[in-house]
Amino acid sequence: MYLSDEVIYVCLLLISIPIGFAFKDSRQTNVKAYSSTLIGFLFALIVCRWDILHSLITTAGTCLILASVTARYVHIATFIWCFSYLLFFRTTNFFSIRLPVSHSNAIQLMLTLKLVSVAFEWHDSYTRLKTIRKQTNAEESEKLHLQDMYLSVKPTTLRVFQYAYCYIGLLTGPYYRYRTYHDWLEMKHGVHINGLVFMRKRVIFGSIYILTYLLLSTIVSFNDALDDKFYDNPLWYRLLYMPLIFTLFRFRFYSAWLLAECMCMAAGFGAYPLASKPKPGQGPTDLVALKQAYEQAPNTIGYDFETVHNIDEWKCETALTVKEVLRYWNMSVQYWMATCVYKRIRWRQIAHPATMFISAYWHGIHLGYYMGMVTTTPCILAENVMEAGVRRRIPANSMLHRVYDFCSWLFRTRMFDYMSIGFILKYFHYTWKYWKSVYFIGHIVTLVLYVIGLVAIQMRPKGKRKEVVNKDLGMGAQPKASSEQHQRLEQEQHEHKKEL
Numbered sequence: 001m002y003l004s005d006e007v008i009y010v011c012l013l014l015i016s017i018p019i020g021f022a023f024k025d026s027r028q029t030n031v032k033a034y035s036s037t038l039i040g041f042l043f044a045l046i047v048c049r050w051d052i053l054h055s056l057i058t059t060a061g062t063c064l065i066l067a068s069v070t071a072r073y074v075h076i077a078t079f080i081w082c083f084s085y086l087l088f089f090r091t092t093n094f095f096s097i098r099l100p101v102s103h104s105n106a107i108q109l110m111l112t113l114k115l116v117s118v119a120f121e122w123h124d125s126y127t128r129l130k131t132i133r134k135q136t137n138a139e140e141s142e143k144l145h146l147q148d149m150y151l152s153v154k155p156t157t158l159r160v161f162q163y164a165y166c167y168i169g170l171l172t173g174p175y176y177r178y179r180t181y182h183d184w185l186e187m188k189h190g191v192h193i194n195g196l197v198f199m200r201k202r203v204i205f206g207s208i209y210i211l212t213y214l215l216l217s218t219i220v221s222f223n224d225a226l227d228d229k230f231y232d233n234p235l236w237y238r239l240l241y242m243p244l245i246f247t248l249f250r251f252r253f254y255s256a257w258l259l260a261e262c263m264c265m266a267a268g269f270g271a272y273p274l275a276s277k278p279k280p281g282q283g284p285t286d287l288v289a290l291k292q293a294y295e296q297a298p299n300t301i302g303y304d305f306e307t308v309h310n311i312d313e314w315k316c317e318t319a320l321t322v323k324e325v326l327r328y329w330n331m332s333v334q335y336w337m338a339t340c341v342y343k344r345i346r347w348r349q350i351a352h353p354a355t356m357f358i359s360a361y362w363h364g365i366h367l368g369y370y371m372g373m374v375t376t377t378p379c380i381l382a383e384n385v386m387e388a389g390v391r392r393r394i395p396a397n398s399m400l401h402r403v404y405d406f407c408s409w410l411f412r413t414r415m416f417d418y419m420s421i422g423f424i425l426k427y428f429h430y431t432w433k434y435w436k437s438v439y440f441i442g443h444i445v446t447l448v449l450y451v452i453g454l455v456a457i458q459m460r461p462k463g464k465r466k467e468v469v470n471k472d473l474g475m476g477a478q479p480k481a482s483s484e485q486h487q488r489l490e491q492e493q494h495e496h497k498k499e500l
Contacts, residue, residue, distance in 0.1 A: 044165065048104035062082065128148055174280070225425055309331065322383060325412065364426070368423065369426065371431050372421070387453075
């Protein structure tokens with residue numbers, strides 16, 4: 001019996017979960033390193049077949065760079081190498097080499113982030129060590145020593161290869177730093193981490209997402225709009241197709257990412273003391289609390305898996321604005337983009353567009369991706385001017401205020417339906433054809449709202465206009481991660497302790 005690539009892919013994710021329990025309780029660093037790499041390499045071989053050569057070449061090239069380039073410039077050299085090879089990987093047909101199988105793309109994407117990340121971590125460790133040697137302030141010196149203890153890395157060539165092919169996160173993510181991988185290998189108290197408690201809720205929701213995906217896949221298909229006959233359908237059906245296909249699209253990701261999170265929880269991967277306030281992709285942020293937690297008895301430490309928390313699907317579904325959804329979608333990759341791209345650019349004026357370009361380039365070179373991503377900018381601008389010009393004038397807690405928020409949510413959801421077409425159809429011709437068939441409704445509604453918002457701002461008193469532009473539109477302000485996730489986790493852990 002022939003199994004499709006999709007079935008094999010899901011089976012490998014499911015198999016990864018029970019395998020993790022054996023790793024969680026292990027105290028043997030080398031056993032964990034070699035066995036998790038062997039499993040990951042076998043997974044990659046099953047999914048990619050001969051196309052595994054691409055990931056091997058990328059990893060070998062990175063190891064060569066790490067061994068030969070000084071730590072001062074190793075991050076730049078690795079970034080150029082990995083993203084250049086990613087371009088070749090997607091254009092092999094121009095060199096008379098067949099394109100890689102579809103699922104090998106996901107492995108290559110995650111590998112690119114991880115290999116670039118380890119180079120940046122090494123560079124930061126080198127910079128931190130130089131600063132420590134020059135530091136004379138005792139308080140600052142102590143802070144840097146804590147960072148050196150819990151953030152710095154000294155990767156060997158073998159460990160980089162093992163990090164690259166570790167089965168955890170290899171197929172779907174989440175992205176995690178080399179230091180997170182190192183901490184997992186060195187973890188000695190995994191027996192005190194009850195992964196099943198954390199997995200319970202994720203498994204329940206994951207099952208709902210998988211069933212919804214399977215049900216919707218019998219109604220619509222990602223290839224429907226590629227057929228010319230699709231455009232013979234009436235306008236109402238073409239409009240209805242957008243929310244249906246985007247629901248199928250995002251529930252596919254929800255299912256994969258929740259299975260990946262369960263894989264991490266089963267293995268105790270990414271578990272850090274709750275007091276250290278871990279964040280997705282980053283890990284612990286309060287190093288003083290982390291040190292204090294590790295000084296306690298192992299069975300008294302409260303843990304969480306926020307480091308490998310990749311999607312807050314409830315926030316994504318209920319968020320009122322496009323910007324808010326982007327904050328909670330694929331959070332570990334967003335951390336990578338912020339840390340390895342945005343914060344490294346000295347010229348603030350080009351930092352945001354450069355990060356958006358790298359993000360689009362990483363996702364793929366098809367023009368549909370860029371068409372979808374570029375459309376987010378006018379959406380956010382329209383939301384900002386409507387917030388500044390209209391919502392601020394509505395009395396808080398009034399019925400009109402709730403009506404506005406509902407309309408804002410409706411606009412946000414329908415715009416994501418509209419923008420997703422670029423990611424689903426991929427090519428410029430198909431994306432343009434579909435948007436044309438619905439009369440570019442998303443762009444037109446966005447433009448109308450933008451104009452209404454601008455007019456409303458102009459109608460405000462002149463003295464307040466500059467304040468509105470700078471404050472209400474949020475220019476120059478970067479979104480801050482809220483503490484509500486940690487409060488929720490603390491509450492859940494307290495409930496679980498009661499149950500246990």
